[in-house]
Amino acid sequence: MNKIAASDDLGLTLQAGLVTKTLVGLFGFDRFRLAVSADGCTFFDGLSVDNANGIVDQPQLPRFKAYTKHDNYVGVGTWTKIGLNSSDYNVQGVFDAGIYLFTVPVDGTYLFGATLLFKVNSSTSARMRGRLVLNGATEIRGTYGEISGAHVSEATALGLQTMVPLTAGDTVELQGYFRAQDGYFAADYTSFWGCKIG
The missing domain is CATH 2.60.120.40 (Jelly Rolls)
Structure with a gap:
């Protein structure tokens, strides 16, 4: 699998009842991300990995x-x-x-x-x-x-x-x-x- 530009999407979308609940991959930029949603519209990054250095981030961690x-x-x-x-x-x-x-x-x-x-x-x-x-x-x-x-x-x-x-x-x-x-x-x-x- 390949994408042309950093702003393109490449990954998996997981749905329930035809509503996207999880995104796994390179969505919107080159950082690997795991994002979740309750409604399929607003997504929160639970995990992201910087592709330049491998540093893992949990942006929503309390x-x-x-x-x-x-x-x-x-x-x-x-x-x-x-x-x-x-x-x-x-x-x-x-x-x-x-x-x-x-x-x-x-x-x-x-x-x-x-x-x-x-x-x-x-x-x-x-x-x-x-x-x-x-x-x-x-x-x-x-x-x-x-x-x-x-x-x-x-x-x-x-x-x-x-x-x-x-x-x-x-x-x-x-x-x-x-x-x-x-x-x-x-x-x-x-x-x-x-x-x-x-």
């Missing part, structure tokens, strides 16, 4: 990276959801920057990470903690951490990372906490990210 545009004040002794009100990317719209919440779009295994950057309010004797919380109530195992040594404003950071199986509709949020003294989680560098990996 993933996000959110951060806060303002310093988040947190008092002593209270777990508080961090106001992550902006995102660097947000494929599938899985992160809601209005309520600072990731919502699981499909069942699977997800990888998450977060960075909390300390900013002083009244004292560098503050001790910051962080965690990820499932469905607003349950701490996700492996995500709790604290920096218990001396803090330096806008330099001391706490990193969190874990992998967890989740069900569609579950939510995950980043929470921060201070003991000893209050403080801020700093703008621009306090962030939360995640992606589906299985």
Whole structure:
């Protein structure tokens, strides 16, 4: 099989009830692609392979990276959801920057990470903690951490990372906490990210 121009089509079309549900091949360009459709009109690339280097891409893979545009004040002794009100990317719209919440779009295994950057309010004797919380109530195992040594404003950071199986509709949020003294989680560098990996 051969096609003349990169913009031509060459591949297989799989249909159900005479409606095209899947395209496999070189459709519209020279990258190999696997695309699916619910209605035969709008197609989503589930998989594509760059013909110049063999790199595989999953364009629709749920993933996000959110951060806060303002310093988040947190008092002593209270777990508080961090106001992550902006995102660097947000494929599938899985992160809601209005309520600072990731919502699981499909069942699977997800990888998450977060960075909390300390900013002083009244004292560098503050001790910051962080965690990820499932469905607003349950701490996700492996995500709790604290920096218990001396803090330096806008330099001391706490990193969190874990992998967890989740069900569609579950939510995950980043929470921060201070003991000893209050403080801020700093703008621009306090962030939360995640992606589906299985």
